[in-house]
Amino acid sequence: MNKSAIQGIVKRLKNEEPLSAPEREFLINVxxxxxxxxxxxxxKNIAHALAMSGAILKDASDPVEALPRVFDLIGPALDLxxxxxxxxxxxxxxxxxxxxxxxxxxKTSVSPQINNPELQQIPLGNYSDLMDTLKEGGYFNKxxxxxxxxxxxxxxxxxxxxxxxxFPLIINKGFYGFIxxxxxxxxxxxxxxxYFSLQTIVTxxxxxxxxxxxxxxxYKTYKQAxxxxxxxxxxxxxxxxxxxxxxxxxxEPDQTPDKMFADSAFVDEREKRxxxxxxxxxxxxxxxxxxxxxxxxxxxxxxxxxxTGQADLxxxxxxxxxxxxxxxxxxxxxxxxxxxxxxxxxxxxEQTQVAILVRDINGKHLFVNRxxxxxxxxxxxxxxxxxxxxxxxxxxxxxxxxxxxxxxTSDKQKVFEERVKTVNGYRYFMVNKFxxxxxxxxxxxxxxxxxxxxxxxxxxxxxQQAEQKLRDIxxxxxxxxxxxxxxxxxxxVSPQSVHFLGCTPEEAKRSWxxxxxxxxxxxxxxxxTDRAIKTGIAQPPFELELKRxxxxxxxxxxxxxxxxxxxxxxxxxxxxxxxxxxxRAQNAIxxxxxxxxxLLSEIHHRVKNNxxxxxxxxxxxxxxxxxxxxxxxxxxxxLRIKSMANIHEHLYQxxxxxxxxxxxxVKALVSNILDTMQLNADIDLNFSCDDVLxxxxxxxxxxxxxxEVITNSIKHAFTNRAHGEIAIQLTQKGDQINLKIMDNxxxxxxxxxxxxSQSLGLxxxxxxxxxxxxxxxxxxxxxxxxFQLQFEIQNNGDTEIGK
Numbered sequence: 001m002n003k004s005a006i007q008g009i010v011k012r013l014k015n016e017e018p019l020s021a022p023e024r025e026f027l028i029n030v031x032x033x034x035x036x037x038x039x040x041x042x043x044k045n046i047a048h049a050l051a052m053s054g055a056i057l058k059d060a061s062d063p064v065e066a067l068p069r070v071f072d073l074i075g076p077a078l079d080l081x082x083x084x085x086x087x088x089x090x091x092x093x094x095x096x097x098x099x100x101x102x103x104x105x106x107k108t109s110v111s112p113q114i115n116n117p118e119l120q121q122i123p124l125g126n127y128s129d130l131m132d133t134l135k136e137g138g139y140f141n142k143x144x145x146x147x148x149x150x151x152x153x154x155x156x157x158x159x160x161x162x163x164x165x166x167f168p169l170i171i172n173k174g175f176y177g178f179i180x181x182x183x184x185x186x187x188x189x190x191x192x193x194x195y196f197s198l199q200t201i202v203t204x205x206x207x208x209x210x211x212x213x214x215x216x217x218x219y220k221t222y223k224q225a226x227x228x229x230x231x232x233x234x235x236x237x238x239x240x241x242x243x244x245x246x247x248x249x250x251x252e253p254d255q256t257p258d259k260m261f262a263d264s265a266f267v268d269e270r271e272k273r274x275x276x277x278x279x280x281x282x283x284x285x286x287x288x289x290x291x292x293x294x295x296x297x298x299x300x301x302x303x304x305x306x307x308t309g310q311a312d313l314x315x316x317x318x319x320x321x322x323x324x325x326x327x328x329x330x331x332x333x334x335x336x337x338x339x340x341x342x343x344x345x346x347x348x349x350e351q352t353q354v355a356i357l358v359r360d361i362n363g364k365h366l367f368v369n370r371x372x373x374x375x376x377x378x379x380x381x382x383x384x385x386x387x388x389x390x391x392x393x394x395x396x397x398x399x400x401x402x403x404x405x406x407x408x409t410s411d412k413q414k415v416f417e418e419r420v421k422t423v424n425g426y427r428y429f430m431v432n433k434f435x436x437x438x439x440x441x442x443x444x445x446x447x448x449x450x451x452x453x454x455x456x457x458x459x460x461x462x463x464q465q466a467e468q469k470l471r472d473i474x475x476x477x478x479x480x481x482x483x484x485x486x487x488x489x490x491x492x493v494s495p496q497s498v499h500f501l502g503c504t505p506e507e508a509k510r511s512w513x514x515x516x517x518x519x520x521x522x523x524x525x526x527x528x529t530d531r532a533i534k535t536g537i538a539q540p541p542f543e544l545e546l547k548r549x550x551x552x553x554x555x556x557x558x559x560x561x562x563x564x565x566x567x568x569x570x571x572x573x574x575x576x577x578x579x580x581x582x583x584r585a586q587n588a589i590x591x592x593x594x595x596x597x598x599l600l601s602e603i604h605h606r607v608k609n610n611x612x613x614x615x616x617x618x619x620x621x622x623x624x625x626x627x628x629x630x631x632x633x634x635x636x637x638x639l640r641i642k643s644m645a646n647i648h649e650h651l652y653q654x655x656x657x658x659x660x661x662x663x664x665x666v667k668a669l670v671s672n673i674l675d676t677m678q679l680n681a682d683i684d685l686n687f688s689c690d691d692v693l694x695x696x697x698x699x700x701x702x703x704x705x706x707x708e709v710i711t712n713s714i715k716h717a718f719t720n721r722a723h724g725e726i727a728i729q730l731t732q733k734g735d736q737i738n739l740k741i742m743d744n745x746x747x748x749x750x751x752x753x754x755x756x757s758q759s760l761g762l763x764x765x766x767x768x769x770x771x772x773x774x775x776x777x778x779x780x781x782x783x784x785x786x787f788q789l790q791f792e793i794q795n796n797g798d799t800e801i802g803k
Contacts, residue, residue, distance in 0.1 A: 046077045046078060046193075046197050048073075048077070049073040049074050049076075049077035049078075050074075050077075050197060050200055052073050053070045053073050053074060053201055053204070054200075054204055056073075057070065057201075057204045057205060057208055062212055063209050063212055064085075064102060064103065067085050067103045067205070068105070070201060070205075071083045071085075071103065071104075072105060074197075074198070074201060075105045075106075075107065078181075078194055078197060078198070080105075080107070080181050080182070081106065081107050081109075081110045081182055081185060082106045082107070082110055082161075082181070082182040082183075083104070083105040083106075083179070083180070083182075084101055084104045084105075084113070084180050084182075085103035085177065085179055086099045086100065086119075086122075086177050086178050086179075086180070087099065087100060087102050087176070087177040088124065088175060088176060088177050091121070096123050096125060097123070097124050097125060098122055098123055098124060099122050099124055099177065099178075100119075100120050100121060100122070101116075101119040101120065109185075110184050111159075111160075113159055116159070118155065118158070126151050127150075127151055127152040127155070129147075129148070129152055130152050133168075134168035134175060134178055135168070135175040137168060137170050138168070139165065139166060139167050139168070139199075140164065140165070140166040141164070141165045141166075141190055141195075142163070142164055143162070143163050143187045143188075143189070144156045144157060144161055144162055144163065144164065144187075145162070145187060159182075159184070161182045161184055162182075162183050162184055162185065162186055162187045162188065163182070163183040163186070163187050163188035163189070163190070164180060164181070164182050164183075165180065165181040165182075165190050165195070165198065166178050166179070166180040166181075167179050167180075167198065169202065169205065169206060169209060170206070171206065171209050171210050171213060176209060179198075179201070181198055226326055226327030226328075227244065227325070227326045228241065228242045228243070228244030228245025228246070228247070228248050228324065228326075229241075229242040229245060229322070229323070229324050229325075230242070230245050230323055230324070230325060231320060231321075231322040232320060232321050233319075234318055234319055234320055234321070235320070239256075239257045239258060239259065241257050248297075248303070248305060248326075248327045249265065249295070249297050250297035250298045250301065251297075251298045252298075255298075261298075264296075265295045265296055265297075266294075266295060267295060267296055271293050271294055271295075274291065274293065275291065275293055275307060278291060278309070279309060279311075279321065282309055282310055282318075282321060283311045283318040283321060284318075286311050286312070286313045286318070287310070288308065288309065288310035288323075289307075289309055289310070290306070290307075290308045291306070292304060292305070292306050292307075292328065292332065293305060293307055303327065303329045304328050304329045304332035305325050305326060305329070306324075306325065306326040306328045307323065307324075308323045309321055309322065309324075349369040349370075350369055350370050352369070352371060353371060353452075354371060354449055354450060354452075355368075355375050355429075355448075355449070355450040355451075355452075356368070356369040356371070356372060356447075356448070356449055356450075357369075357372050357447070357450075358436065358442065358446070358447050358448075359404055359445060359448070360444060360445045360446075361404070361405070361408060361444040361445070361446075362387065363387045363388040363389065363397070363401045363404065364387050365383050365384055365385065365386055365387070365388075365391075366384065366445060367384060368383045368384065372450070374423075375420075375423070375427075375450075375452075376391070376423065377422075378391070388400055388401055396421075403433065404433070404446045407433045407434065407435055407446050408435050408446055411435050413432065413433070413434040414431075414432075414433050414434075415430070415431070415432045416430075416431055417429070417430055417431070418431050420450075427452055427454045428452070428453050428456075428457045429450040429451060429452055429453060430450070430451045430453045431448060431449070432448065432449045432450075433447070434446070434447050474494050475494065477494075477496065478496070478577075478578065479496065479575045479576060479577050479578075480494055480496040480500045480501075480556075480575065480576040481493075481494040481573075481574075481575050482494065482508075482574055482575070483563075483571050483572060483573045483574070484512050484571070484572050484574075485571060485572075486570075486571075486572070488511055488513060488529075489509075489512075490508055490509050490510060490512055491509065491571070492505075492509075493505040493508040493509060496576075500548070500554065500556065500576055500578065501515055501546070501548055501549060502548035502549035502552065503549045507549075515546050515547060515548075516546060517545045517546065517547050517553060521543060522544050522545055524542060525542035525543065525544045525558060528540065528560075529560060532560060532561070532562045532569070532572065533562060533569045533572065534569075535562075536562050536567070536568075536569050537562070538560065538561040538562065539560065541559045542557075542558050543555060543556070543557055543558065543579065543583075544556050544558055544576075546576075554578060554580045555579045555580045555582075555583040556576040556577060556578055556579060557576070557577040558576060559574055559575050559577075560572050560574035561573055561574065614641055618634050618637055621634055622635050635676065635677065636760075636761065659694065659695055660693065660694055660695070660696065660699045661691060661693060662692045662693065662694045662699055662702065662730070663687075663689035663690060663691055663692055663730050665703060666687070666689060666703075666706055666728060667687055667689070669703055669706055669707060669710075670685060670687075670706070670726075670728065671685075673707065673710050673711060674714070677711070677714055677715075679714065680719070680721075681721050681722055681723055681724045682722060682724070683714065683718065683723075683724045683725065683726055684724070684726070685725075685726055685727075685728070686726070686727040686728070687728050688727070688729045688730070689728065689730035690731050690732050692730055692732050692737060694737075694793065695794070697794070698772060698793070698794060701768040701769075701771050701772055702739070702768075702789075702791075704764060704768055705765050705768050705776075705789060706739070706741065708762070708764055708765050709741045709765065709787045710726065710741065711761065712761055712762075713726055713741070713745060714726075716745070716746075717743045717744075717746060717784065717785065718743075718745050718746075719745075719746060721745070721746075724743065724745055725743065726741070726742070726743045727740075727741075727742045728740070728742075729742075732793075735792050735793045736790065736791075736793075737789075737790065737791055737792070737793060738788070738789075738790050739788070739790075740786060740787070740789075741787045742781075742784065742785070742786045742787075743784045743785055744783050744784040745784045746784075747780055747781065747782075747783075747784055747785050748780050748785050752778065752780075754766060754777070754778060769791075772789075773791060773792070774789050774790060774791035775788075775789075775790045775791070776789045776790070
């Protein structure tokens with residue numbers, strides 16, 4: 001068989017393709033030919049080594065674990081000096097294609113090279129003579145001394161290699177690595193039998209590496225995706241979890257899961273029932289399930305996983321169930337958070353009072369909220385999917401579309417005011433339009449927010465009008481308006497400064513103290529200002545005496561208010577009213593009033609003296625007359641005159657000619673009555689009086705009423721008694737006056753009626769009470785009699801007497 005046929009056998013062995021009968025016979029003859037240069041014992045050793053290696057590789061899952069044992073068999077059988085396994089990779093830093101020696105077998109007489117640093121991180125690009133052959137799937141069989149000079153020859157010579165045979169490992173059509181066989185003692189020419197023996201090892205190794213790579217890729221994929229596997233053998237009653245599954249459940253690698261843990265891994269009974277129901281359904285039908293469930297890990301952490309599973313049925317009976325679990329906690333929580341944010345955004349957009357929209361570059365509406373529909377009258381219309389021309393008149397649609405295009409082409413936000421026709425007429429809106437970037441499906445869309453500012457515009461216009469009015473008032477007012485800092489530095493002065501201060505507003509911007517005289521009254525005003533600065537509270541108005549630039553002195557009434565920011569007064573704003581003429585008038589009035597008060601006091605004094613003279617003359621007449629009735633009538637008149645004289649006495653003795661302390665007047669009046677009348681009994685007086693101020697118009701009739709009631713009690717209440725008591729109560733609640741006069745005498749006759757009485761005293765009581773607009777009456781009592789008078793305090797001149 002020629003060389004071409006041999007290469008065909010090698011290729012089919014590499015591709016794991018079946019050999020034809022002649023090819024198999026040739027291979028057997030090559031390996032078992034008694035006439036070859038290999039002895040029968042060697043042939044048996046090679047055959048045994050190949051058989052054992054085939055068995056090892058058949059059951060192997062990891063070439064790194066299997067190859068050392070294979071090398072231990074093949075090396076001695078083929079009388080090799082050195083065997084090695086190199087695996088290729090890409091350097092992470094440089095990106096160069098490199099190879100590393102991972103496994104080595106050497107004869108005891110040969111120096112190992114496994115720790116040789118020159119055989120690690122070897123750049124394959126430096127050895128093109130080797131690389132070009134192996135990457136095309138060819139083998140490299142050389143006697144080193146016959147090789148052309150180059151880097152690879154130097155590398156081999158440094159290891160005392162005489163002959164080399166290298167087979168490439170082509171995995172998934174890629175140059176994965178290589179296996180080499182060295183002879184370091186002699187220059188060896190590898191026979192066809194030796195070549196085929198070694199090629200057999202390489203051929204059997206390729207699917208193992210492919211399988212291992214596939215598992216590695218699958219594991220990395222599962223690891224990257226956080227996917228673990230699980231299996232439950234129902235016949236053996238065992239549970240098996242992959243390492244990734246254990247990691248997901250935060251279980252130690254050496255821990256073994258059991259049903260008890262599996263049952264307790266659910267966050268609540270609802271989640272457990274959901275999964276158990278899916279498993280039961282799969283066990284019955286063999287159908288797969290796929291669901292998301294929240295679990296509790298071994299360490300007590302809550303985690304979201306995706307659980308899939310499917311039962312295997314044998315003769316209609318489930319024998320095992322297997323599946324995967326995937327850690328989706330981060331994704332799930334992001335989805336939950338996203339869903340929450342989405343719902344929150346929907347709630348905000350639907351409840352907000354601003355219009356929100358999203359349109360694409362063609363004017364098609366992708367989103368509008370409820371307020372937008374309400375503004376344009378489309379509350380019952382589906383707007384999403386419709387274009388501007390579907391909803392608006394052509395001119396308006398074109399204008400809006402042009403604005404949208406301007407925003408998209410400039411890729412900038414635009415904020416502007418716009419007058420828009422709505423279902424409620426024209427309204428003003430503050431519009432904010434912006435390009436939407438980084439949102440999938442909306443790369444060429446514009447977002448918009450419209451806020452109705454019609455009321456704000458109206459308010460703004462009113463404020464401008466008010467500001468103009470205020471400016472007109474300030475500039476044309478007779479008052480001066482100003483502001484100053486807490487250290488009294490004037491920062492604003494209105495044009496009236498020319499009148500008030502004798503200088504222009506600009507000239508007036510200096511210290512407030514420059515315009516103040518040394519009049520002591522000014523210190524009171526500045527105390528108010530300092531108090532306003534410290535407290536931030538406006539103080540009552542005050543007066544200042546000012547000195548103009550020309551030396552003229554004027555008086556001004558000051559009204560100030562502090563301007564407070566962050567709890568601190570930063571400015572005082574105020575106004576001045578020229579009260580110079582008023583102050584002069586007040587001084588003139590004060591002088592005139594003082595004269596009138598003196599004169600009025602003298603008048604009251606003289607009236608009181610004249611009434612006292614009249615009363616004395618009538619009292620003398622009463623004592624000398626023989627007519628008892630006349631005497632009594634005269635005494636009654638004396639008491640009435642004295643009660644009026646008593647009022648005038650209090651007036652000229654008090655500081656006020658308007659109001660009288662009526663409680664003091666009552667006490668003096670009653671004492672005077674007792675001193676004047678002839679008493680048949682010893683009478684005790686008891687006063688309980690509030691301080692009540694009455695004007696003259698009410699004090700005189702009220703005094704006369706008290707005089708009549710007290711006189712009546714003295715005359716009639718204590719007949720045939722040696723002792724009696726009279727109590728007077730005077731109280732005030734608000735503007736309401738309540739007067740009570742009580743005695744413990746014999747009481748009123750059964751047929752007594754003040755309305756029908758012809759007594760002058762009672763008629764006076766009735767008339768005077770009506771003048772006071774008072775409620776009055778005599779109240780019978782088992783232990784005497786009570787008179788009560790109730791009326792409201794009135795201003796001077798409001799009563800009939802005042803009129």
